[in-house]
Amino acid sequence: MRYQVSNKYKAVVIGGSAGSFQGITQILANIPKDFPLPMFLCLHRLKHVRNGFVEALSIKSNKIVAEPFDKESVKKGGVYLAPANYHLCLELGNTLSLSTEELVNNSRPAIDLTFESASYVYRDKLIGILLSGANKDGAYGMMKIKEKGGMTIIQDPQESMINAMPNAALAATKIDHILTVNEIVNFLLELDKACRG
Amino acid sequence: MDDNTPDIEITELRKLTQVIKDKYDYEFKDYAMSSFKRRIKRVLDLYKFKNVDKLINVLENNPDYFEEFVSEITVNVTEMFRDPTFWKVLKEQIIPNILLNHNKITVWHAGCSSGEEVVTMCAVLDELGALDKAKIIATDIDTAIINKAKNATYSMKNMEVNNKNYARYQGTRSLEYYFKETNGEAVVHKSLLENVSYRKHDLVQGAIFSKFDLILCRNVMIYFNQTLQNAVLNKLHESLFKYGYLAIGSKESLIWCEIANKFIVVNNEEKVYKKVKD
Numbered sequence: 001m002r003y004q005v006s007n008k009y010k011a012v013v014i015g016g017s018a019g020s021f022q023g024i025t026q027i028l029a030n031i032p033k034d035f036p037l038p039m040f041l042c043l044h045r046l047k048h049v050r051n052g053f054v055e056a057l058s059i060k061s062n063k064i065v066a067e068p069f070d071k072e073s074v075k076k077g078g079v080y081l082a083p084a085n086y087h088l089c090l091e092l093g094n095t096l097s098l099s100t101e102e103l104v105n106n107s108r109p110a111i112d113l114t115f116e117s118a119s120y121v122y123r124d125k126l127i128g129i130l131l132s133g134a135n136k137d138g139a140y141g142m143m144k145i146k147e148k149g150g151m152t153i154i155q156d157p158q159e160s161m162i163n164a165m166p167n168a169a170l171a172a173t174k175i176d177h178i179l180t181v182n183e184i185v186n187f188l189l190e191l192d193k194a195c196r197g
Numbered sequence: 198m199d200d201n202t203p204d205i206e207i208t209e210l211r212k213l214t215q216v217i218k219d220k221y222d223y224e225f226k227d228y229a230m231s232s233f234k235r236r237i238k239r240v241l242d243l244y245k246f247k248n249v250d251k252l253i254n255v256l257e258n259n260p261d262y263f264e265e266f267v268s269e270i271t272v273n274v275t276e277m278f279r280d281p282t283f284w285k286v287l288k289e290q291i292i293p294n295i296l297l298n299h300n301k302i303t304v305w306h307a308g309c310s311s312g313e314e315v316v317t318m319c320a321v322l323d324e325l326g327a328l329d330k331a332k333i334i335a336t337d338i339d340t341a342i343i344n345k346a347k348n349a350t351y352s353m354k355n356m357e358v359n360n361k362n363y364a365r366y367q368g369t370r371s372l373e374y375y376f377k378e379t380n381g382e383a384v385v386h387k388s389l390l391e392n393v394s395y396r397k398h399d400l401v402q403g404a405i406f407s408k409f410d411l412i413l414c415r416n417v418m419i420y421f422n423q424t425l426q427n428a429v430l431n432k433l434h435e436s437l438f439k440y441g442y443l444a445i446g447s448k449e450s451l452i453w454c455e456i457a458n459k460f461i462v463v464n465n466e467e468k469v470y471k472k473v474k475d
Contacts, residue, residue: 048361050280050447069450070419071229071426083448089231095423098448099232100274100416117231120204 003177003187005194009151010125011074012037012188013118015111015141017044017133019161021056023181024131028061028079030185035063036195038074040090042082042114044107044133050084057081070098082109089117105137115141124149127191129184131155133165136172143173153177153184205234205241209249213237216253221263223338224401225270227425236270243269264340271339272420276355277313277320277372278362279415280447283467285366288321291442291469295410301330305409305436307400308417309335312346313359318413319389320375324368328392334407336398347395349385351376356383400429408438416446423453430456437472444469 016024020043045053057065067083074080074094082088086098087109104110111130115138118126128145130138132155142152152175157163159180169175179187210233214226225233237249246252255262278284295302302322306315315335322328337343351359356372363372376383398406400417412433418426433443434456443460445468451457460470 048358048365050282067448069448069452070446071423071453072450086448091229091231091422097229097231098419099229099272100419101232101235101272102274113231113235120231 003190004151005187005191007195007197008125009127009191009195010037011118011122012039012127012129012191013042013115013141013145014039014129014131015042015115015133015138015165016131017107017111017135017137017162017165019132019134020155022161023155023184025057025060026181027185027188028057028063028065031062031188032192033062034077035188035192036077037191038077039079040082040088040096040114040118041065041080042088042109042111044109044111044137045084047085047108053084054081068096068098070096072096082114085109087113089113090121091117092121105135107135107137111138112141116144119144119148119150122148122150126150127153129153129155130166130169131181132160132162134162135164136168138165139168139172142169142175146173151176153179153187155184156180205238205249210234210237213249213253213256216256220257220260222402223267223399227401227422227428229420229422232272232420233270236272240266240269268339268341271310271337271342273310273339273342275310275313275416276362277317277359278366278368279314279317280467281362281365281367283444283447283469284317284321286464286467286469287318287444288325291411291444291463292321292325292327295442296325296327296330299410301332302327302411303407303409304331304333305407305412306333306335307398307412307414307433309337309343309346309395310339311342311351312349312395313351314413314415315346315393316349316375316385316389319393320368320372323375323389324370328389331392333393334409335393335395336400336403338397338399338401340397343395343397349387349390351383351385353378353381353383400432401425405432405436407436409436409441410438411442411444412437413444415444416449419446419449427455430454434459434472439472439475441472442469443472 063079065079154166157166376385459474463469
């Protein structure tokens, strides 16, 4: 195995912005339907368009992608997408919460908030993946994940359509793996095996 | 994000909420943890307090600071005609239904923030020719923001998004009909808000004070944990006439709440419920 996957991991958070749609679609199309870990997706999106995005992500996905309601319980293998114009956070006690707090990094949802709250809940059992994007959202969140002992992965800046976001994370904290989307998919497949092991 | 302050521990938050409860009789212990922690961190950054103990110290010794503190930890992000399709449902379905059986309509904006939704409600009622039949109460925990709501003066920059929302709502006028531009600000016509009374009220500890045909409490309870959500929902339920309507945020749900069986869903997409049991 190329990566230090183990069954200790309990959740995956993925952040992305401009240029990440193709990557995230590819990931969702390739992970198995019964991938056991919950995944929390925070992708920058149009603030005032409530419908359409989750449907677009679902087309090729093996899993059902859902925009959670406030205080919804996290289910095994669930895929949760931050809704338009809300921050998505993790709460202790296995629930999700939404918030209309101020924009962070000019974004709502902000990747930093999803990542930081997830790192607080899952500690060293969290994997953070940051894809292509045009600003620095997610860098602070990746730093928090690393501080708690979680694993950090960025999309290879050379492959990223816009590399500002992965590069900002690289500058902010230690990144465990710099991978292309194909390699991220392979990583998640190995993780899948390890978690079933 | 800044990271000048260390992580805040839950034990520190417990200590803080206890001090606030003892000294000011405000109850924050059942606020949702991740957002409450962020609000406190924001206060530490804003006032350059080096830790939660410093904040506690200031709160213990400067009662004047407390109101300001409440303003800073309260989330006041709102828009006119936020979720345009919601307002369309109110205009075309909910309000006409209420007026079918009554000649008046009472509305409570629970957590009115800077008042954009109150302005919106009045505009919708005006477009229905029902403004003079309405009695509207707007409440918030934050005194400063209630004064802002009363002033009903908004920066023209914010009006851009409000205008876009209004267009999506497919209003019969232009939003400009409701305000006058003065020194780069949109001043809402006082006549539009004649039937509104604004008052300070704490949803968490405040008493039930009246009965309503329609309560709007959108994106307020998301800052509470489930225990507190249940308690507040009980109050909202009690504050509604039988067959009155409750509107919550589009990403909130009553599904997990104890009180769910006393409501029916009127519009699931826009999260409008009707009280069917006392």
